[in-house]
Amino acid sequence: MACRQVIAASGDTDMFRRFVVVMVLVSCAGLATGQETAEPALTYHNMTVDGLERHYAVFVPDGAGGEALPVVVALHGRGGTGESMAGMTGLSTVAQEEGFIAVYPDGLNREWKYFAGILPGAELNTPDDIAFLDALIDDLAGNFSIDASRVYLLGFSNGGFMTYRVACSAEHNRFAAYGIAAALIYPDMELPCLAAPVRAMVIEHGTADAGVAWDGISHRPTLETAVTSRNVLQSVSFFAGRNGCSTFGADRVDLPSSDGKTHVSRFDFAECTTGKPIRFFAIINGGHTWPGVDRLPRDLAGPVNMDINLGSEMWEFLKTQTLTEPLIP
Numbered sequence: 001m002a003c004r005q006v007i008a009a010s011g012d013t014d015m016f017r018r019f020v021v022v023m024v025l026v027s028c029a030g031l032a033t034g035q036e037t038a039e040p041a042l043t044y045h046n047m048t049v050d051g052l053e054r055h056y057a058v059f060v061p062d063g064a065g066g067e068a069l070p071v072v073v074a075l076h077g078r079g080g081t082g083e084s085m086a087g088m089t090g091l092s093t094v095a096q097e098e099g100f101i102a103v104y105p106d107g108l109n110r111e112w113k114y115f116a117g118i119l120p121g122a123e124l125n126t127p128d129d130i131a132f133l134d135a136l137i138d139d140l141a142g143n144f145s146i147d148a149s150r151v152y153l154l155g156f157s158n159g160g161f162m163t164y165r166v167a168c169s170a171e172h173n174r175f176a177a178y179g180i181a182a183a184l185i186y187p188d189m190e191l192p193c194l195a196a197p198v199r200a201m202v203i204e205h206g207t208a209d210a211g212v213a214w215d216g217i218s219h220r221p222t223l224e225t226a227v228t229s230r231n232v233l234q235s236v237s238f239f240a241g242r243n244g245c246s247t248f249g250a251d252r253v254d255l256p257s258s259d260g261k262t263h264v265s266r267f268d269f270a271e272c273t274t275g276k277p278i279r280f281f282a283i284i285n286g287g288h289t290w291p292g293v294d295r296l297p298r299d300l301a302g303p304v305n306m307d308i309n310l311g312s313e314m315w316e317f318l319k320t321q322t323l324t325e326p327l328i329p
Contacts, residue, residue: 059103061096164180181290185230203280204314206303
């Protein structure tokens with residue numbers, strides 16, 4: 001797959017330009033090692049939503065037959081594509097091993113509009129990506145044999161911000177659980193989140209993430225609009241509180257470090273009155289990366305931890321969750 005030039009929006013800060021460059025580079029084959037790597041085969045599909053042609057790639061595990069399978073929809077970062085998300089996460093390999101369908105949508109202009117319905121302005125609300133992801137489930141159901149009660153959404157970076165936004169949607173909340181990597185919430189999202197159906201979440205972030213900083217970010221999504229996010233611990237604590245979990249005395253497991261530079265601390269928030277747990281992976285000294293898959297350039301993305309495979313860890317958490325209430329069309 002050839003590299004293609006992408007220009008960041010005029011309102012983006014240097015920080016956003018940095019991870020736009022990262023995600024454009026990951027669209028090139030054999031990125032981190034300099035070698036081509038064989039990726040599981042994807043099929044490519046299109047659909048029309050609100051008059052716009054949208055695209056997504058799909059991996060179906062071998063031997064699926066006619067059985068209704070769970071689905072993981074994975075959203076790429078800013079500047080990326082569905083295909084690049086498949087490459088940088090290795091999620092299709094997990095799908096083959098575990099027996100689920102992996103879906104990789106393309107954001108229009110290589111980004112997701114996660115401020116839709118939160119902040120005013122056509123630039124921030126068009127296209128309606130919440131409507132697209134809602135319609136995507138219907139399109140998948142028409143093309144594949146899926147278990148509609150076990151459809152999950154995860155995202156990295158800009159895709160992680162979008163995943164938070166969908167999780168905070170009261171109208172279109174058809175995913176059974178959510179996974180977020182390298183993303184944060186904004187104060188403007190919190191009120192809609194409180195009105196949305198509660199879902200389980202698994203969250204990951206690196207303490208040395210230079211793309212989406214651990215301590216939070218400030219930027220201008222448009223030249224006229226300035227925003228400041230919550231930090232990582234505030235973001236995690238908000239959803240733990242929203243899910244009725246105790247924010248004190250979370251069960252902590254520190255995993256052994258294989259490189260002596262990065263290590264993983266996993267936190268499980270217990271006593272969740274809603275029955276919807278929160279799991280958090282803090283990657284100490286980890287960068288703007290996908291743990292377990294070394295495909296991003298370290299000089300731009302930072303250190304990658306190889307002690308866990310984030311796709312496998314997310315699946316282990318997500319697969320226990322089933323949507324029990326009726327789906328909202």
